[in-house]
Amino acid sequence: MSISSSQAWKRLAEHVAAIDKTHLRDLIQDADRCEAMTAEHNGIFLDYSRQRATAETMDLLYALAEEAGVGARIAAMFSGERINTTEDRAVLHVALRAAADQVIELDGVNVVPEVHEVLGRIRDFSDRVRSGAWKGVTGKTLTDVVAIGIGGSYLGPEFVYEALRTDPACEETAQGRRLRFLANIDPIDVSRALDGLSPETTLVVVISKTFTTAETMLNARTLRKWLVDGLGEASVAKHMIAVSTSLKLVQEFGIDPANTFGFWAWVGGRYSVSSAVGVVPLSLQYGFEAVERFLAGARDVDDHFRDAPLRQNLPVIMGLLGVWNSTFLGSATRALLPYCQALLKLAPHIQQVDMESNGKRVNMAGEPVDFQTGEINFGEPGTNGQHSFYQLSHQGRVIPCDFIGFRQSQKPVELNGEPVSNHDELMANFFAQPDALACGKTEDQVRAEGVAEALVPHKVFTGNRPSVSLLADKLDAFTTGQILALYEHRTGVQGFVWGINSCAQWGVELGKVLAGQVRGQLTRSRKEDAPVGGFNPSTTGLLNRYLGR
Numbered sequence: 001m002s003i004s005s006s007q008a009w010k011r012l013a014e015h016v017a018a019i020d021k022t023h024l025r026d027l028i029q030d031a032d033r034c035e036a037m038t039a040e041h042n043g044i045f046l047d048y049s050r051q052r053a054t055a056e057t058m059d060l061l062y063a064l065a066e067e068a069g070v071g072a073r074i075a076a077m078f079s080g081e082r083i084n085t086t087e088d089r090a091v092l093h094v095a096l097r098a099a100a101d102q103v104i105e106l107d108g109v110n111v112v113p114e115v116h117e118v119l120g121r122i123r124d125f126s127d128r129v130r131s132g133a134w135k136g137v138t139g140k141t142l143t144d145v146v147a148i149g150i151g152g153s154y155l156g157p158e159f160v161y162e163a164l165r166t167d168p169a170c171e172e173t174a175q176g177r178r179l180r181f182l183a184n185i186d187p188i189d190v191s192r193a194l195d196g197l198s199p200e201t202t203l204v205v206v207i208s209k210t211f212t213t214a215e216t217m218l219n220a221r222t223l224r225k226w227l228v229d230g231l232g233e234a235s236v237a238k239h240m241i242a243v244s245t246s247l248k249l250v251q252e253f254g255i256d257p258a259n260t261f262g263f264w265a266w267v268g269g270r271y272s273v274s275s276a277v278g279v280v281p282l283s284l285q286y287g288f289e290a291v292e293r294f295l296a297g298a299r300d301v302d303d304h305f306r307d308a309p310l311r312q313n314l315p316v317i318m319g320l321l322g323v324w325n326s327t328f329l330g331s332a333t334r335a336l337l338p339y340c341q342a343l344l345k346l347a348p349h350i351q352q353v354d355m356e357s358n359g360k361r362v363n364m365a366g367e368p369v370d371f372q373t374g375e376i377n378f379g380e381p382g383t384n385g386q387h388s389f390y391q392l393s394h395q396g397r398v399i400p401c402d403f404i405g406f407r408q409s410q411k412p413v414e415l416n417g418e419p420v421s422n423h424d425e426l427m428a429n430f431f432a433q434p435d436a437l438a439c440g441k442t443e444d445q446v447r448a449e450g451v452a453e454a455l456v457p458h459k460v461f462t463g464n465r466p467s468v469s470l471l472a473d474k475l476d477a478f479t480t481g482q483i484l485a486l487y488e489h490r491t492g493v494q495g496f497v498w499g500i501n502s503c504a505q506w507g508v509e510l511g512k513v514l515a516g517q518v519r520g521q522l523t524r525s526r527k528e529d530a531p532v533g534g535f536n537p538s539t540t541g542l543l544n545r546y547l548g549r
Ligand code: F6P
Pocket: 150, 151, 152, 153, 207, 208, 209, 210, 211, 212, 213, 216, 269, 270, 356, 505, 508
């Protein structure tokens, strides 16, 4: 049965009319409501009082969560059930950050010891590279790393890399080292990734769950050639390592299995940053201890997600509000707005986590759903976004926003003679924007400012635009892990409520197959001068133009 036929769903749908009679500028005046619409877990404070929701809305949302069996689905995930039914796989990214003495079983076997065996190997390897014990073929220390990978084998690691780049502790351990990412098959990306690097001091990490992804494999061959051209064939053994679930394909590529770090089919690509996918490049850059702190942060939120009652459970609250805004109130998008430049890659990462997970048209039973799933995610750090797209969210479309801020800056600056520190200036905006969205400005208020009558409508803000505010102490490795897990599980909750499979991504396949057909055509046309054939007239025309025919 589709969740949309449930009583809980119908009650929420009916409740929209009652909420439509309210306005956030009034709701926000109720101190008890404001107090009630907060939740906190280990340094992360969530304020959701600027949601178009009342206590009754929340009750109805929790009833929907019960109806959808969210609690049972969380338990099933943690207990290794094969909840990814279309691929017959368990979904155990939480096991990647489990403590060594935790037990998480898959088919009766505890997977945690395997996880820690790989972590131990990464610790050993990264220590050796960083200390210079592991050298390149010309005897030099490998100070630079190029991580090749795309999608989940890139976005998470880059998000964490950026989050920690200006964290003082990580800055210290990264001294003298560089980490670059090579994701796009565009040769421009190769050029940018290699800019200023020498093969002699560079370690190339090929990261691919399947070791078949076209972009990653061609980029791997491209960098293999770069190494071999510069240093000879023998350099591959010292300068190329891999992260994959397919040791066989890694070996066929020519990378020593001893220099390969594995992970498992039960780790979804977009949930793999806590596996060797992220742990290898990040340990090489920041040292294994920093990555351990990141994993501990993720574990902290995993434990909270598994154990906290629904009403105090941050990812559950955020996921339910996402369902409310997108499915019931009709907002297609949501914005991720960290008031922290170090989180500049949060939105690109969560775009994949959320949109690849929840962009689905059928439920677990394969029946088309009669409601929209997924949200269009986008975002930019504040205050940059304010000078870019916020206009649309203030006076154009309603875009539910996640504001994320910190009490302390990674890089505090306070100038003599300035009224506030630079971080306070940033955070003034973090506090102001949600109220501007929620409360807006009425015609009367605009007139009271003496605005010329013709301009009054242009200066009105209708308000009633929802947001949540997340406030934490400071962004460090631990908090980065917490934020990651918070958003991973938020996505999971939405998928559980919608009754869809958030763990597979069949939607990306068709384009890959068609690209293969085009690749074949380009090969035949370039090498044998074959005419373009087998495509629709539009594509045939475009291909002929591309080939200069
Ligand atoms: O095309 C989508 C996808 O399959 C993602 O889910 C995955 O993260 C990415 O490609 C990369 O895959 P791989 O790690 O196997 O190279």
